[in-house]
Amino acid sequence: MAGSGGLGGGAGCGQGAGAGPGAALRAPRAPLLLAALVLGAYCLCALPGHCPPASRVPTPAPAPAEPPCVARRPGAPVLPVASGPGRRRFPQALIVGVKKGGTRALLEFLRLHPDVRALGSEPHFFDRWYERGLAWYRSLMPRTLDGQITIEKTPSYFVTLEAPHRIHSMSPDTKLIVVVRNPVTRAISDYAQTLSKTPGLPSFRALAFRHGLGPVDTAWSAVRIGLYAQHLDNWLRYFPLSHFLFVSVTRLEKLAAVQDFLGLKRVVTDKHFYFNATKGFPCLKKAQGSSRPRCLGKSKGRPHPRVPEAVVQRLRDFYQPFNRKFYQMIGQDFGWD
Numbered sequence: 001m002a003g004s005g006g007l008g009g010g011a012g013c014g015q016g017a018g019a020g021p022g023a024a025l026r027a028p029r030a031p032l033l034l035a036a037l038v039l040g041a042y043c044l045c046a047l048p049g050h051c052p053p054a055s056r057v058p059t060p061a062p063a064p065a066e067p068p069c070v071a072r073r074p075g076a077p078v079l080p081v082a083s084g085p086g087r088r089r090f091p092q093a094l095i096v097g098v099k100k101g102g103t104r105a106l107l108e109f110l111r112l113h114p115d116v117r118a119l120g121s122e123p124h125f126f127d128r129w130y131e132r133g134l135a136w137y138r139s140l141m142p143r144t145l146d147g148q149i150t151i152e153k154t155p156s157y158f159v160t161l162e163a164p165h166r167i168h169s170m171s172p173d174t175k176l177i178v179v180v181r182n183p184v185t186r187a188i189s190d191y192a193q194t195l196s197k198t199p200g201l202p203s204f205r206a207l208a209f210r211h212g213l214g215p216v217d218t219a220w221s222a223v224r225i226g227l228y229a230q231h232l233d234n235w236l237r238y239f240p241l242s243h244f245l246f247v248s249v250t251r252l253e254k255l256a257a258v259q260d261f262l263g264l265k266r267v268v269t270d271k272h273f274y275f276n277a278t279k280g281f282p283c284l285k286k287a288q289g290s291s292r293p294r295c296l297g298k299s300k301g302r303p304h305p306r307v308p309e310a311v312v313q314r315l316r317d318f319y320q321p322f323n324r325k326f327y328q329m330i331g332q333d334f335g336w337d
Helices: 002-012 029-046 103-110 134-138 155-159 163-170 183-199 204-208 229-233 254-261 307-330
Strands: 093-095 117-120 151-152 174-179 242-246 273-274 281-284
Touching: 002 163, 002 174, 029 163, 093 155, 093 163, 103 117, 103 151, 103 174, 155 163, 174 254, 183 242, 183 307, 204 307, 229 307, 242 254
Parallel strands: 093 151, 093 174, 117 151, 174 242
Antiparallel strands: 273 281
């Protein structure tokens, strides 16, 4: 009991120092006993597995890794993510078509405008990569400041059945530009591009018609793309005609109409270009960051293979009613007939 009382007196900071005649003798022992207990506890805890988990100093957690990227399927576009001032926005305008119609030329012309920021590569979001989500799509866009607009172009959107609904879901106010071209010339240009990548391709005539010069084969994409009226029918289920601008890139005077349509000042004019007869497209008189003229790459304006006149005429006759319906739908005649 005396030992216990002495420990209690030490633990109680000397509250019982004058409690009895043995207090003066017990007091010096208390600090020694307390030090021995503390030392013993320290030694015991130093042995592995003897310290309670709560007494251990927690090990700092490793720094979290960067968020993993979305798994990239083979063929998914690898596009640079823009950095710098401003913020990334969904595009307010899309060049949705058509393939081999001059969409790249129009995009390059628009990029001369100080209030336009455009994605250089074709993301193919609304036709091939929609499952990657709108957040991924927006992350591809260049940064814009207040007063600037974002544009992207993917000409296959115009002929993709799901594209109008998907774009409308993103924003029903999206402005849509369709660059059109004589469907016969467009089809031959399309074939020339495929032929350059696939030597030994059957002749244009063999692909465009069934059974010699029989019915036109509308299952062939080079022919089907030129059925502009049919594709537009699908788009008009989601967007009013006022949201569209149909333009031929070979008509430089339409650059003013494009800028008006986008709500831009008329900065880009025909003084920036000259018409290259060899390519059949306008070229920049002075490219950005250069003192030399610049035309589009070798894949643009490549020479067309020779197609028999009888084949060309058959296609003209085939497209004529579709062209006329298209003119009526948009209130504009491109004079292809």
